[in-house]
Amino acid sequence: MNPQTILLYDGTFDGFLCCVFIAYEQKILDPIIRKESQTNNQLFTITEQVITQKEKAERVWAGFKEKTDPTEQKNFFKAFLSEIKGVENTLLNYIRSVFVNQVNKKNIDFSNKDILKISQVARMVGREKHRIEAFVRFQLIKDDLYVATIAPDFNVLPLIIHHFQDRYADQKWLIFDIVRKYGIYYDLNSVEIITFEDLTGINTKILKNSYSDQETDFQKLWSIYYKNVNIKSRKNKKLHLQHLPKRYWKYLTEKNAI
Amino acid sequence: MSFDRIQEKLSILADAAKYDVSCASSGGKRANQNKGLGNNTGMGICHSYTEDGRCVSLLKILLTNHCIYDCAYCVTRKSNDIKRAAFKIQEVVDLTINFYRRNYIEGLFLSSGIFKNADYTMERLINVAKKLRLEENFNGYIHLKSIPGASDELMREAGLYADRLSVNIEIPTVSGLKLLAPDKKHEDFIKPMEKVKNEIIQYKTERKIIKSTPRYAPAGQSTQMIIGATGESDRDIMYSATYYYKTFNMRRVYYSGYVPVLADNRLPSLGTEVPILRENRLYQTDWLLRFYGFSINEILNDSHKNLDLDIDPKLGWALRNMHLFPIDVNAADKRMLARVPGIGMQSVYKIMQARKFRNLDWSHLKAIGIALNRAQYFITCNSKDFYKKELSPITLKSKILKRSNSKYKKYFDNQLSLFS
Numbered sequence: 001m002n003p004q005t006i007l008l009y010d011g012t013f014d015g016f017l018c019c020v021f022i023a024y025e026q027k028i029l030d031p032i033i034r035k036e037s038q039t040n041n042q043l044f045t046i047t048e049q050v051i052t053q054k055e056k057a058e059r060v061w062a063g064f065k066e067k068t069d070p071t072e073q074k075n076f077f078k079a080f081l082s083e084i085k086g087v088e089n090t091l092l093n094y095i096r097s098v099f100v101n102q103v104n105k106k107n108i109d110f111s112n113k114d115i116l117k118i119s120q121v122a123r124m125v126g127r128e129k130h131r132i133e134a135f136v137r138f139q140l141i142k143d144d145l146y147v148a149t150i151a152p153d154f155n156v157l158p159l160i161i162h163h164f165q166d167r168y169a170d171q172k173w174l175i176f177d178i179v180r181k182y183g184i185y186y187d188l189n190s191v192e193i194i195t196f197e198d199l200t201g202i203n204t205k206i207l208k209n210s211y212s213d214q215e216t217d218f219q220k221l222w223s224i225y226y227k228n229v230n231i232k233s234r235k236n237k238k239l240h241l242q243h244l245p246k247r248y249w250k251y252l253t254e255k256n257a258i
Numbered sequence: 259m260s261f262d263r264i265q266e267k268l269s270i271l272a273d274a275a276k277y278d279v280s281c282a283s284s285g286g287k288r289a290n291q292n293k294g295l296g297n298n299t300g301m302g303i304c305h306s307y308t309e310d311g312r313c314v315s316l317l318k319i320l321l322t323n324h325c326i327y328d329c330a331y332c333v334t335r336k337s338n339d340i341k342r343a344a345f346k347i348q349e350v351v352d353l354t355i356n357f358y359r360r361n362y363i364e365g366l367f368l369s370s371g372i373f374k375n376a377d378y379t380m381e382r383l384i385n386v387a388k389k390l391r392l393e394e395n396f397n398g399y400i401h402l403k404s405i406p407g408a409s410d411e412l413m414r415e416a417g418l419y420a421d422r423l424s425v426n427i428e429i430p431t432v433s434g435l436k437l438l439a440p441d442k443k444h445e446d447f448i449k450p451m452e453k454v455k456n457e458i459i460q461y462k463t464e465r466k467i468i469k470s471t472p473r474y475a476p477a478g479q480s481t482q483m484i485i486g487a488t489g490e491s492d493r494d495i496m497y498s499a500t501y502y503y504k505t506f507n508m509r510r511v512y513y514s515g516y517v518p519v520l521a522d523n524r525l526p527s528l529g530t531e532v533p534i535l536r537e538n539r540l541y542q543t544d545w546l547l548r549f550y551g552f553s554i555n556e557i558l559n560d561s562h563k564n565l566d567l568d569i570d571p572k573l574g575w576a577l578r579n580m581h582l583f584p585i586d587v588n589a590a591d592k593r594m595l596a597r598v599p600g601i602g603m604q605s606v607y608k609i610m611q612a613r614k615f616r617n618l619d620w621s622h623l624k625a626i627g628i629a630l631n632r633a634q635y636f637i638t639c640n641s642k643d644f645y646k647k648e649l650s651p652i653t654l655k656s657k658i659l660k661r662s663n664s665k666y667k668k669y670f671d672n673q674l675s676l677f678s
Contacts, residue, residue, distance in 0.1 A: 014491055020597045021540060032536075058675065068524075069516070075335075092463070102317045106604075107614045107615070108611045108612075109612060109614075109615040110608040110609075110611055110612035110622075110626055111613075111615055111616055111618055111625075111626075112613040112615070113625070116626070121358070129305070133303060133430065134303045134304055134305050134306075135305070135306075135363045137360060137361060137362065138359065138360045138361050139360070140360070143593075146359065146360070148361070164301075166289075166290050166297050166299075167290065167292050167296055167297050168295070168296075168359070169293040169294065170293050171292060171295070171359060188293075204290040207628070208665050214356075215260045218356050218360065220261070221261070221265060221268055221353070221357075222264070222357060222362050224265055224268055224269050224272075225268055225269075225272050225317065226308070226314065227269075227356075228268070228272040228273045228276070229267045229272050229273075229275075229276045229308055229314060229318065230276075230309050230310060231276055231277070231308070231310050231312075231517060232310075233517055233518075233531075233532055234309050234312075234517065234532050235309055236310050236311040236534075237309065238308070239311025240307055240308070240309050240310070240311045240358070242311070242312060243304070243307040243332035244306065244307040251373070252306065253362070254306055254528075
């Protein structure tokens with residue numbers, strides 16, 4: 001029995017595509033692709049560190065693009081961002097089934113379990129993206145900066161940049177992912193990715209004494225508005241929670257009334 | 259601004275506006291121009307949800323709840339003894355901009371009680387929208403109410419700043435309107451709708467020739483009907499709705515279960531439960547008509563005047579048309595697939611794609627996500643194993659109901675025991 005190969009990569013999308021490249025180049029049949037940050041405790045395996053090289057990644061992506069349509073490409077990237085354990089291997093299987101097929105841009109084989117799985121995971125990530133776009137609550141602090149912190153289930157920051165850049169083009173803003181410890185910052189010109197070196201121990205709530213003058217007033221107004229649009233005789237707790245699961249409440253000004 | 263006073267106004271005028279159910283912020287498509295504020299991608303976003311499960315997408319307020327009319331169904335009617343308030347134009351602008359910048363809302367939905375006369379009121383609504391667009395360079399969503407009886411001139415202007423315009427017909431029939439809103443004329447509702455529809459058509463045609471023609475109400479118009487205030491049947495309501503969709507190219511007709519807010523002997527008494535389930539069935543019917551290729555007389559007609567409450571309207575239709583089933587999912591056309599209970603349009607799409615690669619069996623269908631508890635009795639697939647027994651519609655119905663976990667089940671448990 002051949003020992004199974006584990007390919008470790010740096011966690012980036014390019015890094016993952018390089019693993020695909022290596023799997024093809026070295027004809028590794030059943031590799032396990034994994035982020036290097038995830039520890040290995042399996043016996044009888046060979047571990048190989050994959051170095052991210054832009055050219056290799058681009059070659060794989062170009063090949064994939066040739067045989068798929070833009071929606072499938074987007075779904076592929078979204079599924080990758082899910083960071084669900086083992087999603088890399090589903091993606092590899094998916095890419096394999098794409099490469100063996102003739103160019104067929106018209107139809108998607110939803111009866112193939114990997115393809116269906118990727119489309120379902122992409123949907124989950126898409127839903128989270130949409131929710132974050134909805135539930136981000138900016139707080140205006142001194143220096144005219146609108147700040148929001150989020151803790152999304154999936155790594156959706158790369159997906160929401162466009163939305164916020166297009167929408168809030170005339171204000172400075174920062175959205176910070178406190179789970180993954182990085183943020184996107186718009187300085188009125190472009191969006192940059194920023195990291196804070198040591199975030200452990202820093203209070204992730206934005207401090208009230210850094211608020212701009214009217215911030216508290218507008219938060220209060222919003223809470224009042226929220227309270228008054230509710231129709232009591234139609235109360236439906238189950239539906240409420242279905243649309244607004246409790247894990248998102250921590251972001252919401254209206255759920256943390258001052 | 260004085261925040262205390264604004265707080266009070268906001269609570270009064272948000273409270274009065276909440277019975278308008280429209281919260282759509284989609285279909286606008288407005289790009290952010292010159293690095294201004296906001297955009298509208300055409301996809302709506304619900305920024306929050308109230309405890310009744312309805313979405314909060316827009317700042318939905320009245321400009322004022324002073325009103326010269328005395329419509330029985332309305333909280334702000336003249337004779338109702340409530341606190342009155344009015345926003346200044348600048349206050350609405352400031353609220354909208356500051357809420358929008360914090361990502362609370364997609365935009366503004368501004369309605370109003372009618373003070374002085376229709377034109378005076380309409381003009382004020384337009385001024386708010388105008389200020390937002392021209393002074394604040396605001397490209398978010400704006401929904402303005404068309405005030406019944408407003409002049410053509412004003413309606414033309416309104417559409418240049420608003421994404422959507424709506425007039426609420428409120429009472430589905432002319433006779434009902436006469437009873438509950440004696441001072442309002444049916445024609446006054448129709449006139450602005452007609453005007454908006456014609457302007458939309460005209461601007462669209464001109465845009466094809468001259469690209470720089472401004473867009474007129476890009477998210478179209480909508481209307482709303484109150485359900486259960488007067489004695490209309492579901493058939494009356496849906497035929498009215500179809501009429502508005504067809505005649506005025508409505509984007510949406512909303513159905514709003516009547517919430518008893520006032521004691522009036524022409525209306526259901528206070529404490530009557532809001533007909534939420536009926537409202538839900540009407541929306542389902544609306545969807546079947548708009549997206550599933552059904553025509554109204556298939557679902558509601560002279561011999562079938564009201565929708566079943568215990569099952570959805572598609573299942574109801576299928577049970578009345580058992581001779582059309584079962585169908586083969588690997589061969590049926592799109593139209594027929596969409597008519598199978600338990601198969602939604604998403605699943606129709608996936609089935610159509612997947613079956614080009616192989617014949618689908620039950621496991622594929624299950625993975626794709628169709629509701630087999632209903633669908634299994636109406637389809638065959640690549641399997642010898644399918645439902646062969648001839649069942650009468652009534653036995654089949656109770657069989658499906660027994661296995662289903664409808665959120666409305668509690669209402670029907672008593673009735674079910676009759677069949678089992």
